[in-house]
Amino acid sequence: MFSKRGINIGDTLSFRLAVIYAGIFALTSLLAFSVFYYRIHSLTMSQVDEELIEEVGEFAEISEEDGVEGVRGEMSLEIEEEDPKEIFLRLYSGDGKVLASTDLSSWGDLPVDREAIGSALKRENVLKTLKLPTRDYHARTIFASIGPELVLQIGMTLEDAEDYLQIFRNLFILLFLAVFLLSVFIGRYMGKKALSDVEKVTHAAREISRGAHDMRVDVGLKYREVRELGETFNRMLDEIHVLIEGMRELTDNVAHDLRSPLTRIRGSAEMALLKETSPDGFREMAAGIIDECDNLIEIINTMLDITESEAGIMDIARDEFNVSDLLSDACEIYRPLADDKEVSIRVEVSGGLMFSGDRRKLQRVLANLLENAIKYSHQGGEVVLSASISESVLHFEIRDNGIGISEDDRPHIFDRFYRSEASRCESGIGLGLTLAKAFAEAMGGGISVVSSPGAGSVFSVVLPIMV
Amino acid sequence: MRILLVEDDTKIADFVQKGLQEAGFAVDCAQDGETGLHLAQTEPYDVAVIDIMLPLLDGLTIIEGMRSSGVKTPVLILSAKRSVDDRVRGLRIGGDDYLTKPFAFSELLARVQALIRRATGSAGPSTLEVADLVMDVYRRKVTRGGREIYLQPLEFSLLEYLMRNTGQVVTKTMIMEHVWDYNFNPRTNVVEARICYLRDKVDKDFDRKLIHTVRGVGYVLEERD
Known part of the structure; x- marks a missing residue:
């Protein structure tokens, strides 16, 4: 894994970006240069051609006025003005015989091009580029008829034009190389720069995966996309942090709340084995162990219920049921407990409210709240269960005039395993309200409490009415 | 009354078998799915108690196998999973009742008896x-x-x-x-x-x-x- 990352830069994004950038840049500039060069080349050539055509035109006039002799004279005049290395003239008769010629010594072997002469006789100018074995440069030549049965060939070296184009070519190659190198560097630089922020995010992620859980990505990043990546990353980290914290807290709690009953189970079994124990004593121990086991099972099941509802993977049933039946059933079931404490339970429901929702979960929520209300009521207190529907919301209230909840405890009563000082005297595992809240929320609703110490508490559960 | 118990955890199988025997049932035990399915298809039982997680063949496959070969023995499914989904799946496949581990033996016994009552169609005296x-x-x-x-x-x-x-x-x-x-x-x-x-x-x-x-x-x- 390390060697891969260290050696192979071919698969890095910045490298790819640089290559692509340089490639595109080079290709477009090459194209631009080619078009430009082609234009210049053809322009230069047509200039030469024009010059040649103009020249033969002049000779045609002379031929018309002064005949072959006039042409001869003009030819020698012409060559005196020019360097014989740069220009040559040859006059042919209709059958291809050379009638006159300038000094051709520097032009090497120049065969008579009968085909071209033939075409010229038909009044077609023939323009040709000659590759001369003795010369470094090409020559441009024209065959043209300048009179009856009279063809003139003028040749011109392309030295100037080709030198000129050569300069362009060299310049283009130089420029192209410079541009290419520049684009490689720019591409590389821009790629690096754009990705340097990504590097930062990667760096942070690497540190975090090595255990620096509190580290966050610097959000002062330059580019918006990467900044957003960083911010999203940080949000995800926060979320994970919360989950980890929750998990840690949970495992601490679980460790404690599961260990204690296990310790008691183990202890009682061990004592029964160590001591001389009567059959009744063993029976007592077995019964105690079953109690503890049931307790453990309840803790585990309740925790799973809570976790599943909080994770949103719990199935929510849709039962049609009567809300007042639900409340009076709950009252009936819990009445013996209330009677023992001389607490009166009352149900206040306006009419037979029908509701569609998860009846068993709602039972569980109500049972938890009702049991708490009775538990924390004074002798002779009163618990009132009420339900009403308003604005597509089903609203439950469990009201007691018991000991109430202190201000310090109130923010924590829905936390897992939280036990207030007052509640420690009572039995329970500290999950009842957590479960009630998780279930209420899993059903799309919520739970809240209003309480004043000494005067009692009111727990409210709201559930949306599903249509 | 004869009961088939398919359970690979020997300790659980032991106490269930003992308990059922004490309640007057004859109990055959199978510790893996294949044996369980074979027994269920070849022997007449009044009730089958089948665990879901089993070696060789899982409990649901046994039930499917039983039902597809026309065995109508009522089945009580045992499972360590407690999600409603599993329960629904077990019952849809052809299980008749579902009990989550850990369970009280009394409850298992009551459910087995209820299945027998249901199968024999006795509603109980009035x-x-x-x-x-x-x-x-x-x-x-x-x-x-x-x-x-x-x-x-x-x-x-x-x-x-x-x-x-x-x-x-x-x-x-x-x-x-x-x-x-x-x-x-x-x-x-x-x-x-x-x-x-x-x-x-x-x-x-x-x-x-x-x-x-x-x-x-x-x-x-x-x-x-």
Whole structure:
């Protein structure tokens, strides 16, 4: 894994970006240069051609006025003005015989091009580029008829034009190389720069995966996309942090709340084995162990219920049921407990409210709240269960005039395993309200409490009415 | 009555087998799915108790295999999974009842008996009698020693359940969920309180007590010497 990352830069994004950038840049500039060069080349050539055509035109006039002799004279005049290395003239008769010629010594072997002469006789100018074995440069030549049965060939070296184009070519190659190198560097630089922020995010992620859980990505990043990546990353980290914290807290709690009953189970079994124990004593121990086991099972099941509802993977049933039946059933079931404490339970429901929702979960929520209300009521207190529907919301209230909840405890009563000082005297595992809240929320609703110490508490559960 | 038990955990298989034998059943045990399916298809059983997680073949496959080969033996599914999904799947495939581990043996026994009752189609008598306690289920009338006892509805259904399961232990969970159809906190002592009230009405004025507590497990209604 390390060697891969260290050696192979071919698969890095910045490298790819640089290559692509340089490639595109080079290709477009090459194209631009080619078009430009082609234009210049053809322009230069047509200039030469024009010059040649103009020249033969002049000779045609002379031929018309002064005949072959006039042409001869003009030819020698012409060559005196020019360097014989740069220009040559040859006059042919209709059958291809050379009638006159300038000094051709520097032009090497120049065969008579009968085909071209033939075409010229038909009044077609023939323009040709000659590759001369003795010369470094090409020559441009024209065959043209300048009179009856009279063809003139003028040749011109392309030295100037080709030198000129050569300069362009060299310049283009130089420029192209410079541009290419520049684009490689720019591409590389821009790629690096754009990705340097990504590097930062990667760096942070690497540190975090090595255990620096509190580290966050610097959000002062330059580019918006990467900044957003960083911010999203940080949000995800926060979320994970919360989950980890929750998990840690949970495992601490679980460790404690599961260990204690296990310790008691183990202890009682061990004592029964160590001591001389009567059959009744063993029976007592077995019964105690079953109690503890049931307790453990309840803790585990309740925790799973809570976790599943909080994770949103719990199935929510849709039962049609009567809300007042639900409340009076709950009252009936819990009445013996209330009677023992001389607490009166009352149900206040306006009419037979029908509701569609998860009846068993709602039972569980109500049972938890009702049991708490009775538990924390004074002798002779009163618990009132009420339900009403308003604005597509089903609203439950469990009201007691018991000991109430202190201000310090109130923010924590829905936390897992939280036990207030007052509640420690009572039995329970500290999950009842957590479960009630998780279930209420899993059903799309919520739970809240209003309480004043000494005067009692009111727990409210709201559930949306599903249509 | 013959029962097939398919369970790979030997300790669980052991106590279930012993318990069922003590309750008067003949029990065949299979420790893996293939043996279980083979037995279920070749031997006549009144009830099959099948764990879901098994070696070779899982419980659901056994049930599918049984049903597809026309074996109609009622099946009680045992599972360590408690999600509603698994329950629904098990029942849809052809299971008849579902029990989550860990369970009270009393509950397993009650469910096995319920499956047998369902299969044989006996609805149970309409008049229940234990010693001098008599219940007329249809007229909802209870008398003991000829004297009428007035019960609240919840108390009546509780007593009916205890009388129908005379001599068998019923757990708190069974009472809450099967008698009162209530989803509750197992640790709450509403059942104890209710039993207490019932005792006041049924046993208090009589020397011979009928409702007994089995510590740690539940309650049993029977005539004891």
